[in-house]
Amino acid sequence: MPYYQMPGYPQALWQEMESDKDMQKLKEMYPDAAKEILPYIEEECDKMEYEGSVMFDEYPDRVMMGKIRNTIYDKVKDKYELPEDGDKDEVLAMNRETRRRYPPRKNWLGDMIDVLLFQEMHRRRCRHRNCRGWR
Structure with a gap:
């Protein structure tokens, strides 16, 4: 389990990191x-x-x-x-x-x-x- 998913890590920060990672994956598919x-x-x-x-x-x-x-x-x-x-x-x-x-x-x-x-x-x-x- 990644560190940022550990209990006690702020949920909003985890969601932002996941969102940024997702955005980077989508940018790789840009024309x-x-x-x-x-x-x-x-x-x-x-x-x-x-x-x-x-x-x-x-x-x-x-x-x-x-x-x-x-x-x-x-x-x-x-x-x-x-x-x-x-x-x-x-x-x-x-x-x-x-x-x-x-x-x-x-x-x-x-x-x-x-x-x-x-x-x-x-x-x-x-x-x-x-x-x-x-x-």
């Missing part, structure tokens, strides 16, 4: 693109993991989440082939030399970053809430 993006997500979340951070706001701000997503997107966009046509503004369509700086609304990479970012933030917010009682 390759998600596995490549995840370190960038974790890096940004590491930067935000402090008391009073936007990560721990009761209602995270959509604009702030968009800025974080765009930061990650700018770091990884060159690794992936993204569709050029389909979701361009009329002005951008007329001027071929100008490219949109941030991902278009229908963009699999931007959507994947959003999902991974929100999932990682949720995991850390839960851990933060549960751990505050132990400090």
Whole structure:
């Protein structure tokens, strides 16, 4: 029997360890693109993991989440082939030399970053809430 399952070990801590272990197993099954993006997500979340951070706001701000997503997107966009046509503004369509700086609304990479970012933030917010009682 592992030490953390021994009597007297705090149940909440044991459950958190089991949950983290389970999450790691599931992350191993992510598609390759998600596995490549995840370190960038974790890096940004590491930067935000402090008391009073936007990560721990009761209602995270959509604009702030968009800025974080765009930061990650700018770091990884060159690794992936993204569709050029389909979701361009009329002005951008007329001027071929100008490219949109941030991902278009229908963009699999931007959507994947959003999902991974929100999932990682949720995991850390839960851990933060549960751990505050132990400090």
